[in-house]
Amino acid sequence: MDRLTQMATFVKAVELGSFSAAADELRLSPQLVGKQVKMLEQYLGVSLLNRTTRRQSLTDFGRAFYQRAKLILADMQAAENLAAVTRGVPSGRLRINAPVTFGMHSLAPRLLEYMVQYPQVAVDLTLSNELVDLVEDGYDVVLRIGELPDSGLKALRLQPYQLLLCAAPSYLARRPPLTSPWDLQQHDCLGFAYADGRTHWQFEGPEGLMEVPITSRLTINQGDPLLAAAIAGLGVVLQPLELVGNALRAGTLVNLLAQYRVPPSPMHLLYAPDRRLTPKLRSFLDFASATFGERHPPALP
Structure with missing residues (x-):
């Protein structure tokens, strides 16, 4: 062997x-x-x-x-990368890490297009909302939402990550009207168990930037069960467009407070500055830029 x-x-x-x-x-x-x-x-x-x-x-x-x-294994991988550069054909195994909701609802469906275009590239996609170390954990690229710390990694800016405030018609029918973000303090909010999503939600409107404290009966660390809870009428949810879009189009959720804007979060694709831009890595950077770049914002339902 x-x-x-x-x-x-x-x-x-x-x-x-x-x-x-x-x-x-x-x-x-x-x-x-x-x-x-x-x-x-x-x-x-x-x-x-x-x-x-x-x-x-x-x-x-x-x-x-x-x-x-x-x-030894890293040297072997470097030698294989050198051969790939010489051939000029994207090939080899590409390891990607992405946040769960974006990975499931945006990246994974479009990733199939990339793999059809580059049949010699194998992809390992890991979805996690925990921060990973690109170098230590052996990833080629990491997608990250939010402001970037000064990590020394190279960053490709992608389209901002947009959140929408939504609730089910059945919930809205039995609760007081929502005319301002401050009214959320009188409502059941479904909290996202990362960053400030469990305690405060931010909005921009005629009054400027507003940071509204919320109370959550239900807090979950992934978006899909929060979506299910919102559709079931358990409360108001603040989740990304790619997660709630189908429910908005179907009418099972309603977009709230359209006159107020949730400040979008920056999103970047990170890779190591000292990593040779092999055809494999370059092909994915080009694909991500063309598919999720700033020139391609998602359309609101």
């Missing part, structure tokens, strides 16, 4: 913490992952992992070997 494959399997098992997690990532069985690590240990003549029935941990040699193996 290929020694580099065994090495890559061992590194993945260490990074993910178990054979089963590595198996899911590599699309192998846990038994085959364990077999590959065992064969690598037999070849080296030394144990890499301490195993018990509940956990595994690196031996002293395993810890040193893991660090060296990561460098």
